[in-house]
Amino acid sequence: MSQMKESSSIETAAGASPNRLGQRKTSLREPQDHKAESPAEPSEPMGHGEDALYVGIDLGTSRTSISASNGSRHTIFSCVGYCKDLIAEKRLGKQPLVGQEVLDNRLALDTVRPLKNGVIDTSEPRSMPAVQELLKHILSLCDPHPGKNIYAVIGAPARATVESQKAILQAVDPLVSSAMIVSEPFAVAYGLDVLAEALIVDIGAGTIDLCRMHGTMPDEADQVTLLTGGDAVDERLEQEILKRYPKAQVTRNMTRQIKEKYGFVSDPHQTCEITLTEKGRPKRVDVTDALRVACHSFVPPIVEAIYQLIGTFDPEFQARLRGNVILAGGGSRLSGLPLLVEKDLKELGGGSVIAVEEPTYAGSNGGLKLAMEMPARYWKALV
Numbered sequence: 001m002s003q004m005k006e007s008s009s010i011e012t013a014a015g016a017s018p019n020r021l022g023q024r025k026t027s028l029r030e031p032q033d034h035k036a037e038s039p040a041e042p043s044e045p046m047g048h049g050e051d052a053l054y055v056g057i058d059l060g061t062s063r064t065s066i067s068a069s070n071g072s073r074h075t076i077f078s079c080v081g082y083c084k085d086l087i088a089e090k091r092l093g094k095q096p097l098v099g100q101e102v103l104d105n106r107l108a109l110d111t112v113r114p115l116k117n118g119v120i121d122t123s124e125p126r127s128m129p130a131v132q133e134l135l136k137h138i139l140s141l142c143d144p145h146p147g148k149n150i151y152a153v154i155g156a157p158a159r160a161t162v163e164s165q166k167a168i169l170q171a172v173d174p175l176v177s178s179a180m181i182v183s184e185p186f187a188v189a190y191g192l193d194v195l196a197e198a199l200i201v202d203i204g205a206g207t208i209d210l211c212r213m214h215g216t217m218p219d220e221a222d223q224v225t226l227l228t229g230g231d232a233v234d235e236r237l238e239q240e241i242l243k244r245y246p247k248a249q250v251t252r253n254m255t256r257q258i259k260e261k262y263g264f265v266s267d268p269h270q271t272c273e274i275t276l277t278e279k280g281r282p283k284r285v286d287v288t289d290a291l292r293v294a295c296h297s298f299v300p301p302i303v304e305a306i307y308q309l310i311g312t313f314d315p316e317f318q319a320r321l322r323g324n325v326i327l328a329g330g331g332s333r334l335s336g337l338p339l340l341v342e343k344d345l346k347e348l349g350g351g352s353v354i355a356v357e358e359p360t361y362a363g364s365n366g367g368l369k370l371a372m373e374m375p376a377r378y379w380k381a382l383v
């Protein structure tokens with residue numbers, strides 16, 4: 001497909017350094033081999049002058065989104081399904097299914113959710129082929145031209161390990177000409193053009209990633225990854241419903257849907273009643289209180305992490321940071337969340353909290369912008 005095969009990771013710590021695998025990563029601050037660089041190739045973007053396809057990919061535990069330079073963008077559930085037997089194959093075909101089709105046919109499929117806590121679950125052998133299916137599928141939705149190079153920037157949790165980043169690069173390697181990994185909240189900030197004092201909180205299904213921006217590349221001290229998120233809320237909601245209605249029949253996918261439709265951390269104006277079944281018989285249940293408990297459960301860790309990043313920032317700039325807190329990721333859709341976090345900031349002297357307009361594509365849009373603007377010299381080989 002291409003002549004060029006490079007992949008790299010933008011390092012979040014200052015400067016470039018050999019990682020635990022003895023490989024070298026490059027940093028956006030300054031590429032390590034910049035001195036050897038020819039003056040003729042200063043800051044031209046990767047693939048400059050080519051008719052290439054650039055993509056930003058937000059590879060998420062729950063959903064994967066892509067934004068492409070040809071204007072297409074798509075989001076799919078991050079799951080892959082393999083037919084359980086010949087009967088299933090007869091109906092669904094031999095190819096693995098991806099995304100919503102997996103949820104719709106899950107009884108006939110072995111389902112793999114290849115990402116855990118925002119990175120490829122390498123403890124499960126089926127994860128690597130599954131994540132390749134996922135990436136292949138979402139790239140194909142963008143109708144790439146067979147002869148064109150594809151340059152991809154992929155978002156990973158802010159504090160993803162080198163091993164995790166390397167696994168993502170290995171998965172995408174056969175599918176693109178060149179790939180680069182960036183911290184997901186940094187991609188969100190870059191996409192929004194928020195590079196001066198701001199605090200991005202990317203609330204995903206498997207992780208919550210925070211990154212404080214201060215006009216340069218963020219380093220490790222600027223970023224926090226919490227190993228919790230929307231999945232933990234879904235689990236808690238299931239427990240809270242079963243505590244109140246022990247015979248209710250409810251799955252994790254159902255609690256996710258209930259949370260996404262009715263979830264809140266504000267004062268509800270009305271009670272939330274839904275129909276579940278008990279041994280197949282429909283029963284109306286009031287889930288208002290269960291929702292309140294489950295949805296509130298993930299707010300304290302978020303607020304604590306915000307306090308940590310503000311509290312350790314240059315005191316002269318803390319007020320600016322407090323005044324520019326931006327919530328992103330699917331979890332930022334939770335009704336009442338920006339107001340509640342803003343209320344909690346009062347203890348630090350107040351602040352302003354907003355949610356991004358397009359949580360689904362904020363990360364992939366930022367990845368696309370990075371892909372189109374990062375000079376070729378930053379896309380150095382990691383593997």
Ligand SMILES: Nc1ncnc2c1ncn2[C@@H]1O[C@H](COP(=O)(O)OP(=O)(O)OP(=O)(O)O)[C@@H](O)[C@H]1O
Nearest residue numbers: 060061062063118204205206207230329330331333
């Ligand atoms: N309206 C909503 N209210 C509350 N939560 C929501 C809403 N819409 C989506 N979510 C939750 O957002 C999460 C998905 O967000 P997102 O797509 O940003 O995560 P991800 O990128 O897949 O996960 P990660 O970044 O952890 O790998 C899920 O837990 C989903 O249930």
Ligand SMILES: [Mg+2]
Nearest residue numbers: 060184204329
């Ligand atoms: Mg995410």
